[in-house]
Amino acid sequence: MPNPVYVAVDTTNINQAVALATSLKGLVGGVKLGLEFFSVNGPAGIEAVAGLGMPVFLDLKLHDIPNTVAGAMKGVARLAPRLTTIHASGGLAMMKAAVDMAREEAARVGRPATKVLAVTILTSIDQAAMAAIGYGGTVLDQVKRLADLAEQAGIDGLVCSPHEVAALRAQVRKETVLVVPGIRPTWAEAGDQKRIMTPSEARAQGADILVIGRPITGAADPAAAARRIAEELGV
Ligand SMILES: O=C(O)c1cc(=O)[nH]c(=O)n1[C@@H]1O[C@H](COP(=O)(O)O)[C@@H](O)[C@H]1O
Numbered sequence: 001m002p003n004p005v006y007v008a009v010d011t012t013n014i015n016q017a018v019a020l021a022t023s024l025k026g027l028v029g030g031v032k033l034g035l036e037f038f039s040v041n042g043p044a045g046i047e048a049v050a051g052l053g054m055p056v057f058l059d060l061k062l063h064d065i066p067n068t069v070a071g072a073m074k075g076v077a078r079l080a081p082r083l084t085t086i087h088a089s090g091g092l093a094m095m096k097a098a099v100d101m102a103r104e105e106a107a108r109v110g111r112p113a114t115k116v117l118a119v120t121i122l123t124s125i126d127q128a129a130m131a132a133i134g135y136g137g138t139v140l141d142q143v144k145r146l147a148d149l150a151e152q153a154g155i156d157g158l159v160c161s162p163h164e165v166a167a168l169r170a171q172v173r174k175e176t177v178l179v180v181p182g183i184r185p186t187w188a189e190a191g192d193q194k195r196i197m198t199p200s201e202a203r204a205q206g207a208d209i210l211v212i213g214r215p216i217t218g219a220a221d222p223a224a225a226a227r228r229i230a231e232e233l234g235v
Pocket of ligand 1: 124214
């Protein structure tokens with residue numbers, strides 16, 4: 001089994017990101033770069049990390065009107081990250097616009113098409129936080145509803161917490177990639193994450209990819225932490 005862990009490198013410092021990714025090569029399956037990194041280092045920063053030869057997940061969680069999201073996705077498609085994200089709550093038309101642009105632009109520039117993932121309900125949101133933003137029902141019901149909409153839009157995968165992954169595995173197409181953050185080994189702190197599980201538990205629930213940040217990046221020895229997780233997963 002290939003290593004399912006993408007390490008979330010959440011920093012604005014490109015030298016730190018490159019050094020960290022280099023030290024984790026072979027110990028994780030890929031590197032996730034997000035808004036924090038992109039807002040400072042932009043496309044050149046993404047190319048620099050991609051140049052290390054590890055799969056890159058560009059997590060921008062796009063959420064705007066369809067035309068604006070399609071415009072942003074055009075730039076993302078040219079960078080050809082392995083995976084990228086949009087928010088499912090942007091709606092069906094927005095998700096369709098994003099997916100169509102990702103495929104069209106990749107074909108136009110002759111690069112591999114990025115897999116577009118729809119984020120359902122963030123792992124930092126619990127039932128009370130969801131009620132406060134005006135969503136009725138349970139987190140699980142809302143995640144399932146957004147997953148259904150995302151599949152109608154033709155997305156390649158979904159991001160959900162480990163607590164919904166088994167239900168989504170039973171609901172969605174078998175090709176749909178299920179990406180799960182909110183992962184905490186027993187020896188790591190939860191921090192701001194609410195809906196969490198250990199790496200092995202999340203895999204057992206049906207997660208294809210595990211996104212893990214601070215348990216690795218915040219460890220005194222990130223390579224040792226990544227190795228420990230790989231050993232726990234048996235990869
Ligand atoms: O799309 C994501 O990757 C994501 C979705 C979500 O619901 N929750 C979530 O934590 N993430 C990302 O996953 C990473 C988790 O990092 P840690 O909490 O440090 O393990 C961060 O980069 C988040 O931006």
